[in-house]
Amino acid sequence: MKLTILGCYSGTPHGNKNSTAQVLEIKSHTFLIDCGEGTQLQLRKNKVKFSRIKHIFISHLHGDHFYGLIGLISTFRLLGREADLTIYGPKGIKEIIVLQLKLSKSWTNYNLIFKELNSKSSELIFEDDNVIVDTIPLDHRIYTNGFMFTEINKERRLNMNAVLNAHVHVSYYQRLKNGDDVINEKGQMIKNSDLTFKPAKPKRYAFCSDTAFKPLVKDQIKKVTLLYHEATFLDEHQNLCERTKHSTAKQAAEIAKLAEVGTLLLGHFSARYSDINLFKKEAQTVFENVILANDGKIIEFKNL
Amino acid sequence: MKLTILGCYSGTPHGNKNSTAQVLEIKSHTFLIDCGEGTQLQLRKNKVKFSRIKHIFISHLHGDHFYGLIGLISTFRLLGREADLTIYGPKGIKEIIVLQLKLSKSWTNYNLIFKELNSKSSELIFEDDNVIVDTIPLDHRIYTNGFMFTEINKERRLNMNAVLNAHVHVSYYQRLKNGDDVINEKGQMIKNSDLTFKPAKPKRYAFCSDTAFKPLVKDQIKKVTLLYHEATFLDEHQNLCERTKHSTAKQAAEIAKLAEVGTLLLGHFSARYSDINLFKKEAQTVFENVILANDGKIIEFKNL
Numbered sequence: 001m002k003l004t005i006l007g008c009y010s011g012t013p014h015g016n017k018n019s020t021a022q023v024l025e026i027k028s029h030t031f032l033i034d035c036g037e038g039t040q041l042q043l044r045k046n047k048v049k050f051s052r053i054k055h056i057f058i059s060h061l062h063g064d065h066f067y068g069l070i071g072l073i074s075t076f077r078l079l080g081r082e083a084d085l086t087i088y089g090p091k092g093i094k095e096i097i098v099l100q101l102k103l104s105k106s107w108t109n110y111n112l113i114f115k116e117l118n119s120k121s122s123e124l125i126f127e128d129d130n131v132i133v134d135t136i137p138l139d140h141r142i143y144t145n146g147f148m149f150t151e152i153n154k155e156r157r158l159n160m161n162a163v164l165n166a167h168v169h170v171s172y173y174q175r176l177k178n179g180d181d182v183i184n185e186k187g188q189m190i191k192n193s194d195l196t197f198k199p200a201k202p203k204r205y206a207f208c209s210d211t212a213f214k215p216l217v218k219d220q221i222k223k224v225t226l227l228y229h230e231a232t233f234l235d236e237h238q239n240l241c242e243r244t245k246h247s248t249a250k251q252a253a254e255i256a257k258l259a260e261v262g263t264l265l266l267g268h269f270s271a272r273y274s275d276i277n278l279f280k281k282e283a284q285t286v287f288e289n290v291i292l293a294n295d296g297k298i299i300e301f302k303n304l
Numbered sequence: 305m306k307l308t309i310l311g312c313y314s315g316t317p318h319g320n321k322n323s324t325a326q327v328l329e330i331k332s333h334t335f336l337i338d339c340g341e342g343t344q345l346q347l348r349k350n351k352v353k354f355s356r357i358k359h360i361f362i363s364h365l366h367g368d369h370f371y372g373l374i375g376l377i378s379t380f381r382l383l384g385r386e387a388d389l390t391i392y393g394p395k396g397i398k399e400i401i402v403l404q405l406k407l408s409k410s411w412t413n414y415n416l417i418f419k420e421l422n423s424k425s426s427e428l429i430f431e432d433d434n435v436i437v438d439t440i441p442l443d444h445r446i447y448t449n450g451f452m453f454t455e456i457n458k459e460r461r462l463n464m465n466a467v468l469n470a471h472v473h474v475s476y477y478q479r480l481k482n483g484d485d486v487i488n489e490k491g492q493m494i495k496n497s498d499l500t501f502k503p504a505k506p507k508r509y510a511f512c513s514d515t516a517f518k519p520l521v522k523d524q525i526k527k528v529t530l531l532y533h534e535a536t537f538l539d540e541h542q543n544l545c546e547r548t549k550h551s552t553a554k555q556a557a558e559i560a561k562l563a564e565v566g567t568l569l570l571g572h573f574s575a576r577y578s579d580i581n582l583f584k585k586e587a588q589t590v591f592e593n594v595i596l597a598n599d600g601k602i603i604e605f606k607n608l
Binding site: 142 | 315316317319341342374394400410
């Protein structure tokens with residue numbers, strides 16, 4: 001499980017400060033989360049294979065989170081894409097994209113599927129054998145969702161020492177992982193629990209951008225491996241936070257503390273601050289385990 | 305009069321190859337012509353003052369010519385713009401922009417004026433004392449206009465030797481420029497034609513992108529100072545040109561020759577060619593005075 005930050009700045013993109021976009025590799029999926037203007041260039045720069053992206057999650061319809069989507073959809077078409085693309089985002093996103101495709105007479109040659117969201121409660125929006133994705137309703141100026149990505153680890157882990165000692169043939173390993181009891185090479189029935197450990201604890205990633213301070217969110221993101229929480233401003237600008245419905249670094253840390261998360265990742269920094277280390281410093285007055293997003297940064301979940 | 309190329313590549317932007325956008329400084333105006341994704345970043349990189357842009361001309365609704373427009377409009381808002389912004393473009397452009405502003409609840413705090421185009425004949429779309437802009441109907445897969453920018457030079461130029469010899473007081477110079485006869489310091493009436501030259505020949509810039517080979521265009525662009533004509537492909541790919549309604553470098557040169565233009569500027573190059581000098585070489589088999597667009601290139605009309 002790996003997260004690549006393509007852009008982590010709020011508002012207008014400039015210089016090397018890109019608008020929000022992230023790539024989450026989880027099991028066999030490559031999920032794109034938000035898609036600010038220029039995301040396709042950031043994907044290339046970070047060597048993400050375009051063809052691997054089959055699901056795009058858009059938190060809300062402010063430009064710095066989705067103005068790059070229509071360009072990416074068009075580029076997929078120019079590259080001859082055939083695989084389905086599913087877009088999860090607020091109601092209205094389909095109308096925006098389809099209108100532009102219609103006026104440019106540039107219908108995609110692949111299936112473009114929209115899952116429009118308008119619920120104010122958390123919803124399960126994606127599920128397969130390996131991953132589930134739920135929305136995290138947030139509190140912003142317009143309808144906004146965060147997203148919770150959860151691994152499903154059904155397979156038990158082999159206790160290799162015990163397996164070898166019990167003389168179980170390699171062809172039975174998958175059945176052991178599935179939780180079955182097996183017969184060893186001497187014809188003895190061996191109990192599964194003697195040869196395996198519980199499945200690995202599933203890792204979870206919570207993406208929360210953009211939002212005002214919303215302590216209620218803590219129940220849904222309890223003990224996630226990694227919480228990305230927006231921190232647009234520092235505490236000194238709390239008045240701006242209230243007006244714009246964003247969070248300070250300190251408030252993000254308070255959410256991390258309430259939810260007892262593993263690691264807090266801060267981003268969506270306002271361009272007014274020249275030193276983003278101030279965000280870390282402020283957050284750490286409340287919650288110790290803080291890292292800062294940065295365009296191009298890669299976070300391996302096995303290291304968390 | 306000065307032209308800055310912000311982007312001159314066709315299709316999907318990548319690396320340092322930007323989608324079509326140009327800035328034309330003409331008299332006191334700073335006109336933006338087309339606005340592919342990332343144009344706002346190119347404007348910053350080329351140090352164009354955002355506040356000077358009051359008119360944006362969009363040739364057609366293919367993404368590589370306008371996907372950067374909504375982002376620029378939003379950034380103007382974030383920067384606190386108050387001046388009117390007028391957008392000239394195909395019918396439908398207003399719906400695209402307004403829908404996105406509506407869904408993001410981000411109305412501009414400045415007047416956003418749309419002049420939607422749907423005529424198949426050339427139209428005068430902008431006029432003041434110094435400049436006129438006409439559309440140049442082109443032949444592409446969707447409704448497309450080029451634009452003709454013409455300086456208006458009404459003022460006669462002073463023949464300074466004659467003016468000094470005739471003892472005309474400096475306070476009469478403007479009246480001389482206006483074409484009036486004047487009385488000199490000795491009380492003698494002096495004919496304007498003895499003291500002035502004709503107004504400078506107005507410079508004209510024709511922007512033609514995207515279009516199939518359309519010889520009919522020659523009448524409208526006859527003898528322009530500078531013709532930007534798209535050259536998406538080389539002659540070896542004429543089959544692609546026909547299918548996609550683009551032009552080869554050779555065809556662009558044929559238009560330049562037919563129209564007897566001063567200089568031909570080629571752009572909108574397909575990314576399939578690694579050496580764009582081939583475009584110049586091919587065009588020069590037909591028309592000698594060819595220059596190549598390049599992102600960041602500046603063309604001063606006084607040097608043409």
